[in-house]
Amino acid sequence: MTRWYAERKRDHYYKEAKKQGYRARSAFKLLQIQNRYRVLKKGCIVIDLGASPGGWSQIAAKYASVVVAVDLQPMKPLDKVIFVKGDITKDEIIEKIGEHIDEADVVISDASPNITGNYTMDQARSVWLCENALKIAKHFLRDGGNFVCKIFEGEDYPAFLEKVRKNFRMVKAHSPQASRKQSSEIYIIAKGFRRDFII
Numbered sequence: 001m002t003r004w005y006a007e008r009k010r011d012h013y014y015k016e017a018k019k020q021g022y023r024a025r026s027a028f029k030l031l032q033i034q035n036r037y038r039v040l041k042k043g044c045i046v047i048d049l050g051a052s053p054g055g056w057s058q059i060a061a062k063y064a065s066v067v068v069a070v071d072l073q074p075m076k077p078l079d080k081v082i083f084v085k086g087d088i089t090k091d092e093i094i095e096k097i098g099e100h101i102d103e104a105d106v107v108i109s110d111a112s113p114n115i116t117g118n119y120t121m122d123q124a125r126s127v128w129l130c131e132n133a134l135k136i137a138k139h140f141l142r143d144g145g146n147f148v149c150k151i152f153e154g155e156d157y158p159a160f161l162e163k164v165r166k167n168f169r170m171v172k173a174h175s176p177q178a179s180r181k182q183s184s185e186i187y188i189i190a191k192g193f194r195r196d197f198i199i
């Protein structure tokens with residue numbers, strides 16, 4: 001794909017997000033994941049990590065009974081969404097989320113590190129966010145629950161994917177159409193959490 005075409009496509013999702021009232025173009029990534037993998041079910045309880053400004057929470061709230069959204073940055077209120085300001089890499093986040101829910105059906109994470117331009121460092125930070133998202137998922141998910149996590153492809157990616165495979169019955173790596181073509185981001189889709197088999 002040419003750079004021109006990639007930019008036009010990005011622009012297309014940006015305009016579409018504005019038109020449809022989504023807070024971020026990334027909402028389309030979760031929509032595309034949902035259309036393909038059906039990770040969200042009616043009435044489910046969702047934890048949305050790295051949630052601000054709220055595009056994914058908007059999509060999740062269409063299905064969920066409640067969404068607990070976590071981010072370092074503030075987020076404007078949304079119907080059915082409880083916002084928790086905090087760092088997903090800190091232990092106390094489990095307690096903060098636990099003030100609102102005991103368990104969840106789905107954990108989604110679109111958390112991204114601040115991009116430094118040093119890819120090795122950015123990738124390592126992305127994996128660190130994913131490790132923490134998985135830890136939160138393992139704490140809260142019910143048996144059979146689902147997990148979606150954005151990761152930057154690179155050196156540490158295969159080992160992380162393997163870890164996810166051990167804890168879920170079905171695991172796929174997916175690049176949504178709405179991701180920029182040049183981007184190295186991948187979404188791990190994991191279904192069927194094995195509560196009895198936590199590693």
Ligand SMILES: C[S@@+](CC[C@H](N)C(=O)[O-])C[C@H]1O[C@@H](n2cnc3c(N)ncnc32)[C@H](O)[C@@H]1O
Pocket residue numbers: 023024026027049050051052053054055056057070071072073086087088089110111112113114129
């Ligand atoms: C790509 S944005 C998420 C967009 C969001 N999914 C949406 O649809 O609106 C990535 C988010 O990850 C958050 N983030 C990065 N590191 C974090 C951390 N350690 N704890 C919590 N949030 C974090 C950033 O503040 C940022 O808002």
